[in-house]
Amino acid sequence: xxxxxxxxxxxxxxxxxxxxxxxxxxxxxxxxxxxxxxxxxxxxxxxxxxxxxxxxxxxxxxxxxxxxxxxxxxxxxxxxxxxxxxxxxxxxxxxxxxxxxxxxxxxxxxxxxxxxxxxxxxxxxxxxxxxxxxxxxxxxxxxxxxxxxxxxxxxxxxxxxxxxxxxxxxxxxxxxxxxxxxxxxxxxxxxxxxxxxxxxxxxxxxxxxxxxxxxxxxxxxxxxxxxxxxxxxxxxxxxxxxxxxxxxxxxxxxxxxxxxxxxxxxxxxxxxxxxxxxxxxxxxxxxxxxxxxxxxxxxxxxxxxxxxxxxxxxxxxxxxxxxxxxxxxxxxxxxxxxxxxxxxxxxxxxxxxxxxxxxxxxxxxxxxxxxxxxxxxxxxxxxxxxxxxxxxxxxxxxxxxxxxxxxxxxxxxxxxxxxxxxxxxxxxxx
Amino acid sequence: xxxxxxxxxxxxxxxxxxxxxxxxxxxxxxxxxxxxxxxxxxxxxxxxxxxxxxxxxxxxxxxxxxxxxxxxxxxxxxxxxxxxxxxxxxxxxxxxxxxxxxxxxxxxxxxxxxxxxxxxxxxxxxxxxxxxxxxxxxxxxxxxxxxxxxxxxxxxxxxxxxxxxxxxxxxxxxxxxxxxxxxxxxxxxxxxxxxxxxxxxxxxxxxxxxxxxxxxxxxxxxxxxxxxxxxxxxxxxxxxxxxxxxxxxxxxxxxxxxxxxxxxxxxxxxxxxxxxxxxxxxxxxxxxxxxxxxxxxxxxxxxxxxxxxxxxxxxxxxxxxxxxxxxxxxxxxxxxxxxxxxxxxxxxxxxxxxxxxxxxxxxxxxxxxxxxxxxxxxxxxxxxxxxxxxxxxxxxxxxxxxxxxxxxxxxxxxxxxxxxxxxxxxxxxx
Numbered sequence: 139x140x141x142x143x144x145x146x147x148x149x150x151x152x153x154x155x156x157x158x159x160x161x162x163x164x165x166x167x168x169x170x171x172x173x174x175x176x177x178x179x180x181x182x183x184x185x186x187x188x189x190x191x192x193x194x195x196x197x198x199x200x201x202x203x204x205x206x207x208x209x210x211x212x213x214x215x216x217x218x219x220x221x222x223x224x225x226x227x228x229x230x231x232x233x234x235x236x237x238x239x240x241x242x243x244x245x246x247x248x249x250x251x252x253x254x255x256x257x258x259x260x261x262x263x264x265x266x267x268x269x270x271x272x273x274x275x276x277x278x279x280x281x282x283x284x285x286x287x288x289x290x291x292x293x294x295x296x297x298x299x300x301x302x303x304x305x306x307x308x309x310x311x312x313x314x315x316x317x318x319x320x321x322x323x324x325x326x327x328x329x330x331x332x333x334x335x336x337x338x339x340x341x342x343x344x345x346x347x348x349x350x351x352x353x354x355x356x357x358x359x360x361x362x363x364x365x366x367x368x369x370x371x372x373x374x375x376x377x378x379x380x381x382x383x384x385x386x387x388x389x390x391x392x393x394x395x396x397x398x399x400x401x402x403x404x405x406x407x408x409x410x411x412x413x414x415x416x417x418x419x420x421x422x423x424x425x426x427x428x429x430x431x432x433x434x435x436x437x438x439x440x441x442x443x444x445x446x447x448x449x450x451x452x453x454x455x456x457x458x459x460x461x462x463x464x465x466x467x468x469x470x471x472x473x474x475x476x477x478x479x480x481x482x483x484x485x486x487x488x489x490x491x492x493x494x495x496x497x498x499x500x501x502x503x504x505x506x507x508x509x510x511x512x513x514x515x516x517x518x519x520x521x522x523x524x525x526x527x528x529x530x531x532x533x534x535x536x537x538x539x540x541x542x543x544x545x546x547x548x549x550x551x552x553x554x555x556x557x558x559x560x561x562x563x564x565x566x567x568x
Numbered sequence: 569x570x571x572x573x574x575x576x577x578x579x580x581x582x583x584x585x586x587x588x589x590x591x592x593x594x595x596x597x598x599x600x601x602x603x604x605x606x607x608x609x610x611x612x613x614x615x616x617x618x619x620x621x622x623x624x625x626x627x628x629x630x631x632x633x634x635x636x637x638x639x640x641x642x643x644x645x646x647x648x649x650x651x652x653x654x655x656x657x658x659x660x661x662x663x664x665x666x667x668x669x670x671x672x673x674x675x676x677x678x679x680x681x682x683x684x685x686x687x688x689x690x691x692x693x694x695x696x697x698x699x700x701x702x703x704x705x706x707x708x709x710x711x712x713x714x715x716x717x718x719x720x721x722x723x724x725x726x727x728x729x730x731x732x733x734x735x736x737x738x739x740x741x742x743x744x745x746x747x748x749x750x751x752x753x754x755x756x757x758x759x760x761x762x763x764x765x766x767x768x769x770x771x772x773x774x775x776x777x778x779x780x781x782x783x784x785x786x787x788x789x790x791x792x793x794x795x796x797x798x799x800x801x802x803x804x805x806x807x808x809x810x811x812x813x814x815x816x817x818x819x820x821x822x823x824x825x826x827x828x829x830x831x832x833x834x835x836x837x838x839x840x841x842x843x844x845x846x847x848x849x850x851x852x853x854x855x856x857x858x859x860x861x862x863x864x865x866x867x868x869x870x871x872x873x874x875x876x877x878x879x880x881x882x883x884x885x886x887x888x889x890x891x892x893x894x895x896x897x898x899x900x901x902x903x904x905x906x907x908x909x910x911x912x913x914x915x916x917x918x919x920x921x922x923x924x925x926x927x928x929x930x931x932x933x934x935x936x937x938x939x940x941x942x943x944x945x946x947x948x949x950x951x952x953x954x955x956x957x958x959x960x961x962x963x964x965x966x967x968x969x970x971x972x973x974x975x976x977x978x979x980x981x982x983x984x985x986x987x988x989x990x991x992x993x994x995x996x997x998x
Contacts, residue, residue, distance in 0.1 A: 147588050151584075153583040154580050157577050157580035158580060158706070188747070189747040190747060191746065192748075193760075193762075194766070199745045201748070202747075202749075202752045203752065206753075224780060224784065227699075227785075229698065229699045233700045233701075251742075251747075253745060253752070254745060255755045258755060267698060267711060268659065268697060269788075270658050270662075271663075272715050273718045273724075274714075277711040278711065280584065280711075281708065284702050285700050294703075312653065312681075316621065316683055316684055317619040317622060317631055317683050318631070322632045322683070323632075323685070332623075336624070354654065354655075363974060369974060381975075408981075408983075411981070418975065419972075419975060419977060459979050461979070463977055500998075541995060541997070542793050542849075542996045543811065543849050543851050543994050543995060544811065544851050544996065545848065546888065547848040547893055549848070549849065549889050550842075550846060553842060553981075554846050554983060554987035557980065557985075558988055558991040558995065560973075561988040561991065562995075562998050565972065565992075566974065567930070567969045567970065567971070
């Protein structure tokens, strides 16, 4: 594989490309790296490669002509990559695509600016190392060269070592590694790794990889649904599947009405049905409906019983998708306190509110927090009417960020809000 | 500021730290960088720093003792960062935090494995450069040093040049830059930049930054709601706010029933209300309800008129949150074709379905696609009953990925599904 680097500072690459893995790969002829310097394509006496930006502002901007001429000097048939914070973030899938090409070019600009026309005329793809800013493209190019070169066949001693690592499946981090001694500063190697039972080791490593991902990068697990093998492996594992220990609590008291008065709202059939269906879809542990009105509690229990009776009567004919399955976990309570006591634990209490306020927690941060306390259930409180009364919100452990769009109107039904919040926390495939 | 690097390959850093910005920063005494080599902390004859992993598998794992001893040799009071793909992804906020510390340590391991106990004993924070794999921590350390050093006061000539760049506000990419000549290979510098009207230049740059972000990194714009100044700047800009040219189409025909038969479903009051409220919350252009049954169309129009009449009667007293505002954009149509014709354009037609199938588009990719065709409206088709009939799905331009949780039950109401899909596309604050 060949890599051409366009840079004003070719000497910056000397030592990284000579040492360790890259030095060996080049010596073995597996990867060849060459340089083009835009300064060699200037024609003025000062060999200037940059100029002040049109429209003013700090910093200098790289001129289009020397850079485009430098890029084009390598001829056709090369895939030209501009390294810039405005590009697509590098990930392992993109690294693999680059590694499969015979010849790529990495164009390093000053990060504070390259004339926009360079990209339109001479670049195939813009890539960013991540959401941070470097002084130039060179450190990014070093990282890209390293990541790409190690995938070139023959560069790593054992090809297998790129298969099980982080991101090889796109969604999970690597499992923890241990080597001798068996005990170090009071910390022992997990017994299962010492035992030598290959299948158990494999299952332990996969489970630890998924647990670690849930704890550190919960958003990765939301990218796509776990495979059926993974779901079987972590079935009921509260560390990997926080939904399985989370309950929705739908309160009809104390809630506020349109004027801000604290009231008891009436139950709505579709609140019961829609939220039960959402709770089942996202794999929640339970759905607790709270109303102090006894006759309304009976009505809800009746509603669920109708479907459960039908499910029982139809038996296997009912099919897995029968609504009875969704309504089965419904319980009714006279107060929020009763509901929390029934959940047990005690649960981490997370309120929801469309109103702005302090102490708001982001969805991702709540997932990380839940990973830290895998033994505790979680109660997500929703208010009917115009939302939960202030004392309920004040006494919750956390309050989720409100749901917003870019509009100024923000009045979702509680059914819609519950579905959206469960999706933000537990949905896959975004 | 002081940076200590723990690495088996200190020589790898020679040229990057000597050249360009970092060379100047070190020469000026603004940043000092020193190295510790774990190999200097071995006691065996072979000076070995790695060993085979417990539990088997490819590659070698760095032993805990030499690495921990090397880390601790720098004494206390240093913030110890392990560079590993399992860490928190580096972003500009984290770079700023690191740059504010007097002394940080960057620990470079082989990326295929460091004994897990090292992290538990001797590391304050694990950081990843991104979701890709390097041969070791060294290329990541070079990038971190560069990103951090340029924020140390005095390192960049003009401090202002770090203020307006990409990610400085956390959500937007940098605006396009231009320098002389005014025309290059037939491409001209935008007139507004040449004009020299500072306020117009500022507004143009901000708008271009937001447009570029919407086109390349739509997920960044969803992180938080735009500021009111930004919203005023891009109000009605279909490139930045794709919701403003998107219509929900709710079809009651042709849809399928529980058995898979194609039927016409009856309208449900709460479908009309809930989806209207979601469409208003996410800033959509319109809500088109389709039923071939004339009397049902009249019923919907009546429902909307009741609220609109009340809104008109209450006037200013109704308040901005009045439901009449949400119901105002409702229109009724006898067929999906009529609805699409009323939207005009023609719209990009995107179907939704809970059923798996090919040709599915991811939410993020749909946003990128919408950014490429800013002049075209978009129609999101939803089916009542058990979903849109197959021919409707087959004739759509795209079909969105189904909504899934980690459970095996997946039957959201169309009200819930519509809210979730609008949130995945247009919601802020995830």
